[in-house]
Amino acid sequence: MSFNFPAEIVKILHISIILYMTLGWISHNTFILYSIIFMAPLFHIHWKTNNGKCILTNIEKKLRNNEKKEGTFIGGLSSRYFKIELSDSTVSILAYTIMYTSAAISLLKIVMQIK
Numbered sequence: 001m002s003f004n005f006p007a008e009i010v011k012i013l014h015i016s017i018i019l020y021m022t023l024g025w026i027s028h029n030t031f032i033l034y035s036i037i038f039m040a041p042l043f044h045i046h047w048k049t050n051n052g053k054c055i056l057t058n059i060e061k062k063l064r065n066n067e068k069k070e071g072t073f074i075g076g077l078s079s080r081y082f083k084i085e086l087s088d089s090t091v092s093i094l095a096y097t098i099m100y101t102s103a104a105i106s107l108l109k110i111v112m113q114i115k
Contacts, residue, residue, distance in 0.1 A: 007063035014056040014073055022098055025105040030113070033106040040103035044096065052092060 021043070024036045047054065057073040075091045078084045086094070 004064055007060050010056055010060040010063060014054070014060065015077075017056075018074070021102055023102075025102045025109065028109075030110065033110050036106040037103050037110075040099050043099060047092075047095075052088065 020032075021036060021039065024032050027033065043054075050058070052072075054073060060073070072088055072091045074095060075086045075088065078086050078091075
């Protein structure tokens, strides 16, 4: 397997966004908290309007010339690093739960700061 620099950049960006949305609520930075609250429904809409896939997944697959390969980015990570095969529906439930939990915690932190 050859190194594909553009695809690796997209992969790193994708992982960074996942980590930001998953762990950003830990921050005390108000901008980060608001951005998580704002981005969660935008990502939801994006996935729903893109056949349940992230555009970054589509771009990375295109760059790696494996567009026909099914599965999600998160499902691929869980399979590769944790040796756990997750169905697309399980990945979807997991992603929405984590994303909206992070947004809810962010909102709670903002409300608590105001008081």
